[in-house]
Amino acid sequence: MRKESENPSEKSTEGIAENAVGRTAEKKAGKSNIINIIILCVLSPIVIITGFFLFKGKNYYIICAALTVISMLPFFISFEKKKNASRETVAIAAVIALAVASRAVFYMLPEIKPIAAVVITAAVSFGYEVGFLAGSMSMLLSNVIFGQGIWTPFQMLGLGAVGLIFGLLFSSSKYRYNRWILGISGGVVTFIVYGLIVDFNSVLMLSADLSLASVVSVYIYGAPLNLVFGVTTAVCLILFGKPMIEKTERLKTKYGIFEKG
Amino acid sequence: MKSFERCHPVTNFVYYICAVIFGMIFLHPVFLCISFFSAFFYSLKLYGGKVFKSFFCFLLPVMTASAVINGLTAHYGVTPLFFMPNGNSxxxxxxxxxxxxGASASCVILIFFCYNKTVNSDKLYYVLSKSLPKTALLLTMSLRFAPMYSKKIREISEAQKGLGKGTDSGGLSERIKNGLRILSVLTSWALENSVETADSMKSRGYGLKNRSHYSDYRFSRTDAVMLSVMTVCCIVVIIGAAKGETYVLYNPFFEISKITPFSVFVMFNYVVFFVTPLISDLFGEYRVKNPKKGAIPAQRA
Incomplete structure (x- = not known):
């Protein structure tokens, strides 16, 4: 109760402080954008070209793993440069931990992994940057528990990309409360995007010379598992997406976090 | 001498990053055997007999599947084995x-087995906090939240079970609905709790200037020795690779660089690089059993 009464004043002081840092933060954001463009436009061609000359068209695996890491760097750098309120940082951490812990809810039904559904709802209500961070970090974190591997960057990029897509498509769209649209698109995007990116790791592991036939055969072999993951995500979003987004929206207005503009 | 597990994070990460890159790049049979078997023996040291199980259930199938898929889909080569019904050889x-x-991929998997046993999340946090401090903070906070939420989930599901809405009763759709209710309750609690945590962080000075990080790692003499040995070996191996000592060709025919005294020297350095952690562990155990005269028994390092 006391907390509630304190809130309005706290929110306003925080708002003033944020405005004060806003101008410098804008400059910093511009700088980080330039750094990101340099990373993407300079670093990735360098990796591809040196990889090509060093390995003479072999060893796609290490080049792809390096490219996966490079493609994620801009998001982390812009998160580092951005002046977030401490509440926002902790809320992102809470979303990541929720995504990881959500697997523990369904210990009776081990096939069901609502991790993508949690990431999608976070992306829809908190925006695409949070979506990407939540997706990639929750994969990194769950691999701290289940074991890291060379697949970690691919999984991080896969779920991060799902979060990014939903943040961009739905975060200011009126369809975000429509459970059917959100659920079905969630299932399809998880199946296609996450499946393609993560199974690319298996492709690199199992087929030494990348030929169309070997790539397709590995993808077909992995499709049923991805389908289960996609259907799970769709079911979770249909049943649970709307109340979860309403909860996070309420939190946003109550504490004044992740406000745009 | 101390075990590799107790080494400084920088030593650990230099070894693992170089080992993974080398394990992926060098497909020369001798070099691949060295990296594969040293990773295998080190994981045998760390895990015991469990490694044989994962070798036969996971790594051998990966190698076989890779050989079969590549053999059936690629059509180069000069030594035909048999002809497929559609005429392809x-x-x-x-x-x-x-x-x-496939063996190279399995080698990398084995190296990650060792990584998971020797590098804990604190070390990952230590390394990340130097370059990406906010991301490291996110990681460490979520690492603390995840078990806390799991505990809360148990509490909530006990309460829901008392109401007859547990995840172990009813049909499949009922179970999923009950599970989602637990997740919903957890979400509300977690997000409210995160705001409280943030406020208490702020009141203790989070984000102020001139605040240092706590770290429990000391860069000892053993670390210096190990790091310099590994660096020298890495440089020799890279020079050797640049001079073509690791050259091997599988497509379209098998060709390999000649064995010379210099290539043997490069291979020796490659062995030394890969077995450094294993030797450090074994030597550390030996020192524990046979302490130096005059050394304090409980002394670390």
Whole structure:
């Protein structure tokens, strides 16, 4: 109760402080954008070209793993440069931990992994940057528990990309409360995007010379598992997406976090 | 001498990053055998007999599948084994190349087995906090939240079970609905709790200037020795690779660089690099059993 009464004043002081840092933060954001463009436009061609000359068209695996890491760097750098309120940082951490812990809810039904559904709802209500961070970090974190591997960057990029897509498509769209649209698109995007990116790791592991036939055969072999993951995500979003987004929206207005503009 | 697990994070990460890159790049049979078997023996040291199980259930199938897929889909090679019904020939070279690249992938998996046993999340946090401090903070906070939420989930599901809405009763749809209710309750609690945590962080000075990080790691003499040995070996191996000592060709025919005194020297350095952690662990155990005269028994390092 006391907390509630304190809130309005706290929110306003925080708002003033944020405005004060806003101008410098804008400059910093511009700088980080330039750094990101340099990373993407300079670093990735360098990796591809040196990889090509060093390995003479072999060893796609290490080049792809390096490219996966490079493609994620801009998001982390812009998160580092951005002046977030401490509440926002902790809320992102809470979303990541929720995504990881959500697997523990369904210990009776081990096939069901609502991790993508949690990431999608976070992306829809908190925006695409949070979506990407939540997706990639929750994969990194769950691999701290289940074991890291060379697949970690691919999984991080896969779920991060799902979060990014939903943040961009739905975060200011009126369809975000429509459970059917959100659920079905969630299932399809998880199946296609996450499946393609993560199974690319298996492709690199199992087929030494990348030929169309070997790539397709590995993808077909992995499709049923991805389908289960996609259907799970769709079911979770249909049943649970709307109340979860309403909860996070309420939190946003109550504490004044992740406000745009 | 101390075990590799107790070494400074920088030592650990230099070894693992170089080992993974080397394990992926060098497909020369001798170099691949060295990296594979040293990773295998080190994980045997760390995990015991469990490694044999994962070798036969997971790594061997990966190598075989890679050999089969590559053999059936690639059509280069000069040594035909047999002809498929549609007239394409299956050659020896793509099969060997598939097996070799599968072995390289298995080697990397074994190196990550060792990583998971020797590098804990604190060390990952330590390394990340130097370059990406906010991301490291996110990681460490979520690492603390995840078990806390799991505990809360148990509490909530006990309460829901008391109301007759647990995840172990009713049909499948009922169970999923009950599970989602637990997740919903957890979400509300977690997000409210995160705001409280943030406020208490702020009141203790989070984000102020001139605040240092706590770290429990000391860069000892052993770390310096190990790091310099590994660096020297790495440089020799890279020079050797640049001079073509690791050259091998599988496509379209098998060709390999000649064994010279220099290539033997490079291979020796490669061995030394890969077995450094194993030797450090074994030597550390030996020192514990046979302490130096005059050394304090409980002394670390």
């Amino acid at each position: 299956v050659c020896l070279e793509p099969v060997i190349y598939g097996f070799v690249s």
